[in-house]
Amino acid sequence: MMLRRSLGATLIALLLTALCARADQAAASPTAPAKATQELTKKVNDGLDLRFANGIAAIVEDTPITVDDIRREIAPLIPQLQRESHNEQEFDQKLQALQDEVIQNLIDRVLIVKAFKKKKDDSDEVRKVPASYIDNRIEEIQNDQFDGDRSKFLAYLRSRGMTMKDYRKEVEDDIIYNYMLGQQRKSASIVSPVKIEQYYNENKDRFYQEDAVKMGMIQINRDPGETDQQLIDRGNELIARFKAGTSFEDLAKTYSQDAHRLRGGDWGWQKRTDLKKEFATPLFALKKGQVTDPIITPEGCFILYVEDRKYAGIQPIDDVRDQIEHILAQQMSQRSRERWLERLRRDGYVKHY
Template sequence: MPFRRKLLLLLTALTPAVSAPAQTAAPAGPSSDPVAQNLNLRFANGIVAVAEEKIITVADVMQYIGPLLPQLRNEARNEKEFQERLEQLQDSAIQDLIDRVLIVKEFRKDEKKQIPVSYIENAIADELAERFEGDRSKFLAYLRSKGQTIRDYRKEVEENIIFQYMQGQQRKSQSVVSPVRIETYYSENKDRFYREDEVHLRLIQLTRTETETDATLLEQANQILERFKAGEKFEDLAKQFSKDLKRSKGGDWNWLKRSDFRKEFSEVAFDLKKGEASKPVLLPEGAFILYAEDRRFAGIQPLDEVRDQIERVLVQQMGRASQERWLERLRRNGYVKHH
């Protein structure tokens, strides 16, 4: 489900690696919050679902979606679209919170599986340092504002670690893609691997001073070219003479398409063969020497060049499909009641 994947990706980006959204988000707003009012209208008793022995409340959902609401508001074109997307977000959050409960239950079925105490302690220490600047009194005040004890918090942290571990195990189980599957994907999606003409460019820029003439600039540039033709590396000459931002990298601008160049450079760069340097290009700001480190011509990229890229795409696809099947099984076998 694209919307749910987006929700999870955004929440991952907004929260520390060891923390669940409910843990890191600000406490749910007061009932005057229109989003909270919306949820309270949908769930009059404040309970949105029960998963196993866990009651999931309106406050839990508000804490989960809180970090996303400003972005949702900015992206919505009007109030109607905002309300529609808000309801989708709420439903996705409810399902995610239910799934977390079921995933933790699945982990605990195997009594041999335990999260080491040191993992929990380290996660709490990191959270204390990052969110509360090491101030334990602020940390305890935060727990009181949530109505939590330290024991509750430790359990929450442990369950966050379990959740991430179980998801990681699912992804790991789908990390091998057969060569045949890669080749099939390539054959069926060749248009995706079309590329334009590209040149791997190195550049030497000689900046014009107030007193320099075209003749003196050209003389300097031609002297550098003679040293290149005599066998010196263009990279070394760029480090020695170039005045542009890439000097320390030997004038390396990496792979560029025609559209990446200013008009004065485009034809010059794409007329070069691999290993060839241009004649000096004279412009008001200085003289430039272009060098083609390598060339790639327009067309479909060979399979060997895109194999790793295809493998990553397929691993992600397989991982999502596998995780959805896994979650569907947990949902079938678990106790879930929606309110």
């Protein structure tokens, strides 16, 4: 099924989770939980039919928002919604909110597409998406969602009662919708240095960081009957090579016996609280570029390396400038989008049922 891109951030997160779960279960035979989900889906569909007895939730300009439109958006989300609800009452409340959000998103989608196509004056031509763009997008959908099998794709269209002409219009509207949202984001994405500094000064606590080490590790597994001293001797041989100039990364790739060997022993940034005490204490006593003495455990010998360090405290503004810019750009984009949508809703014709 082609997924509309008109869902809000909350719906997208739900949808991705639901689709991943559904993919994991695709090969499984029907189970009791699957049957329960089917029954719940039927209940949801019956509820929609009861709520919108004439099959229409809203009219936007001259476009109806139908119960089938809503059902198609909500159906993949029901299992996730069920898992997140502790009882039937909570499920019903979340479902009502989800239905309302889906309806509003579908309305906004129609208004946005209309805004793209609207003439500014009599001399303007109606803007259209080039046919080649639509052809390419349909080909992508056919390959990605139907394994390139055109017969499956056409069967999907028949199941929705759609002609190819209908589907091309739907794809065109999706392209327009995403283009318009992209243009809106661009227009609100410029953040001034003054605003970045102001945000930093007002939110310094957000940029506090604990002690952290960019850690490398070599693990040497204990052979049967091997003593602690023998392990220490093996570890010291590698430490001697490191001090003689061999890079820690090369030593780890050659001698380490854990899953991080292929990455040169790189374990990324680790906080003190992320590690066992027998690792954290010697590691955080080191400076950048140093290695620990061999650390012996029942499993074997470990050599830890400090590739880089971050000390506890408020991070300098230069270290978080990009992060702040991203936060502010998102906030500005969201506010700009809401104002834009409010204007479209105010100027457009919308009738709810």
